[in-house]
Amino acid sequence: MTTGKRLFHYALDFKKMIIVALVMLTISVVTDLVGPFVAKNVIDQHILGIESVWYETSKGDKTVEFNGKYYKREKYVRKNDDKGEHIQILQVGATFVSIHQKLDFDGKRRFTGDKVIIKKGDNSVSYPAEVISGSQILKFYQPEISGILQLLALYFGLLIVSAIFQFGQRFILQKTANRIIQKMREDVFNHIQRLPIQYFDNLPAGKVVARITNDTEAIRELYVTVLATFFTSAINITGIYVALFILNAKLAAICLLLLPILYLWMIIYRKFASKYNRIIRSRNSDINAMINESIQGMSIIQAFGREKETTSDFEKLNREQFTYQNKLLSLNALTSHNLVGILRNLIFVAFIWYFGAQSLLPANVISLGMLYAFVDYINRLFEPVQGIVNQLANLEQALIAGERVFKLMDEPGENVSEERIPRIKGNVRFEHVSFGYKDREYVLKNINFEAKKGETIALVGHTGSGKSSIMNLLFRFYDSQKGKIVIDGKDIESIPRQTVRQHMGIVLQDPYLFTGTIASNVSLNDPLITREKVEKALKDVGADKVFSHLEKGYYEPVIEKGSTLSSGQRQLISFARALAFNPAILILDEATSSIDTETEAVIQEAMDVLKKGRTTFIIAHRLSTIRNADQILVLDRGVIVERGSHDELMSKEGMYYQMYQLQKGA
Structure with missing residues (x-):
């Protein structure tokens, strides 16, 4: 059985707690990912909503007085309302104007004299327009305030729910990780007491201690930090892709290219990191063994003046560990921030290319809220990616540490018998x-x-x-x-x-x-x-x-x-x-x-x-x-x-x- 599977089996002993934590994590991620959708609605439906068509109607709820008449947004007009002439409000730079017909298409806007000229690609159209004062624009925003406040309240409510469940899942996962390591340490300690005496003849005590303490602590990081980050990142990435497919399936499909690139990068990283980590853990055990031996024999070292030679031997081991720590550090530096930076740039290039091409087509209208949601989700997408990449080093350390611990536990031990016999005679x-x-x-x-x-x-x-x-x-x-x-x-x-x-x-x-x-x-x-x-x-x-x-x-x-x-x-x-x-x-x-x-x-x-x-x-x-x-x-x-x-x-x-x-x- 591989090291990963054995670590997984240890986690299965506490599967109920882990499932509860994952459910809480899912709720936390879902509530957090709803945020950009809420923001998109605030922008498109309310802040930019005044640019929709307004119908003349009688005075009432959500109506706005303009030029002695009352108008209501098309969104709020009911079937039984009397509808008169319609107008449409447009923002051109810092100026707001009204026109008395619907737009054929939207694009780059320009206001000259009493006309608004809209150009998109090779197509251009002009509309007679009337400038709207600032105080009047505030009146047009008045019906949107209650909707904005409701969405903001929903947004902050979701943030609170997300924070509560985020805290809950972190607490439960870390508690579970501590329980797993507690059980593992007990298993290792119980096993070494079953090992035959000859096993300890060939293995320094410091190395055994290193496996029970240092190596299990590295494994604890696997459950506390690495797996928690991987679970969180996996659910976040899944949720973000679902949101992206809801917004735009084509762009979401382009973003899927991120996953095989990330997987390939992980394979390359692990190839080198496993080698370096194995040497580092081995040297760490050697250092522990030497420290233990030096402390036990300190009286002899000092009595015979062997301090310099002992220090030299220690420095040799320490230097080897330092060398491979630096190699691992260089590998981590190359594959963490650099990887995420490259992937982020690739995705943004695809994003700009796609939306740039779409904006040239007269039939396509891309809202500001849609752009905001996409940018927000893409930025959010790289947070879990960054988390996964940053934890690759800890993952590799934990797997090597697990390999060393399980190697100790695989040593054939003696069955502890509870059988009791009457007092022997002694022949x-x-x-x-x-x-x-x-x-x-x-x-x-x-x-x-x-x-x-x-x-x-x-x-x-x-x-x-x-x-x-x-x-x-x-x-x-x-x-x-x-x-x-x-x-x-x-x-x-x-x-x-x-x-x-x-x-x-x-x-x-x-x-x-x-x-x-x-x-x-x-x-x-x-x-x-x-x-x-x-x-x-x-x-x-x-x-x-x-x-x-x-x-x-x-x-x-x-x-x-x-x-x-x-x-x-x-x-x-x-x-x-x-x-x-x-x-x-x-x-x-x-x-x-x-x-x-x-x-x-x-x-x-x-x-x-x-x-x-x-x-x-x-x-x-x-x-x-x-x-x-x-x-x-x-x-x-x-x-x-x-x-x-x-x-x-x-x-x-x-x-x-x-x-x-x-x-x-x-």
Whole structure:
């Protein structure tokens, strides 16, 4: 499905609101487009209406006294009125004259002495005429005042109705657009939580953030501004063409040439704009990623004096984005104002040519009101055209942004299972497990071991030996390529990830804390973790001794990543978090490596409480912390080279013995 269709499907979720907005928009456009028709009637029927034929009649409503007689416009004469002689009033320059016969045709007028000469093409005719004074002309206008006022009242009434519905449709469309983007952002955020961990190994966090924030904001502009403008413009253009066909079908047909020209121009524009926008959005993501990385590593950048090099790398990305922004700016400058100017001139040339040719024919009379209406509608025609052209840049940005967002949403995610199983016992067995982060590059090779309920298994080895990879497989952050992992006799891959993780807890080497309080970081706002459970978990790990000096105790605010707390305090909170969720299997991934000696002593006192009734896996560099482990697995390059208790391994004087002696300084 194309990006445009997917964006359309998102809009369909709120189709009722959009339909209401479009109905209001249609009413607004129709009431607005009636204006030139009203103006045409004011000009032709009332302001220039006195140039029609006037019949002598008896004194009455809408009659005008002239030369001792009463006259009424032909328009107002009823069938039962007595009609006498007739006159016709003509305006020649600033002078008004009367003649006593109807015009054969109208054209260029000239008044000489007592005659009016009218010339059109090769035809010319003269009529005896009498000059009418200014005060008398005002009397002839008197019957038109009420009609003019009524039409003006109608005109302003239509403007008010148009303004009300215009406001309504804008409000509803923008509200709908915000709702669409709200739903899209929720969908994207929900989806990234379903993505496997390996996806984030290859994509910087800044790029993901850019797609959820910047790209969805560009899409919001599509619904708020671009589509609103396109809808408004389409209805306006349709209404204007209908009005033009009512006034003059031939000229309206000429104006139809505007549409294929506009369509062709849009195709040419999109060809180049899509390329530039794709690069701009990509560079924007790169910039976000670099800013995020620089902020995270600012201490390292400043400590090693890498400010200049980091700035240089940033300027390179910024310069590339600037270059393509300028290219897009040049393209927009060429295709916006210039396009509309060219099209407007073409239409006006056709307009002048058509009316100029028509005016040469004696049989054709073109009223001033008709000319006004045409000029007004043609000017109005280019307002929506200008709107469409000006929004092409935003349209292209939104489509590219949508393409990037949907690419993220198309990444295969994991189904979130609501299935719950009874608490597992914690018997874990690895059977001939081999695993690699890349195909055929195994970091674990034929791993076999068993951990029984309540046992503590320690994993030791040099960096890169595969210790953390075993934990990643056990937690199902990744799945093995060969062999299987069995928990309580069931293959772990036959159990949904969320279901098995419900009974597992983990404490990482570098614990992550969220913005909130110490207590909220323990419970993670899980309603099942009560305040009493939180406080008990913190007390069990000895946190009451460490946090007793804090003003608000366990409800002390924690900012992002817990940067105001020491590494030992963060680790204690992480321990309490794992304990509060009461897992059957507990994983400690080098959990004591960043803790000072005093805090380590506090944690060691709580370890027996933590491990009681749980199968515990400990990855440790400090071998002193695992002396009491039931089984120690020594890994080297993805292979288990030694296994046994501390005393058994020390008696072998193998790899474990050497590592232990090295740490003791022997």
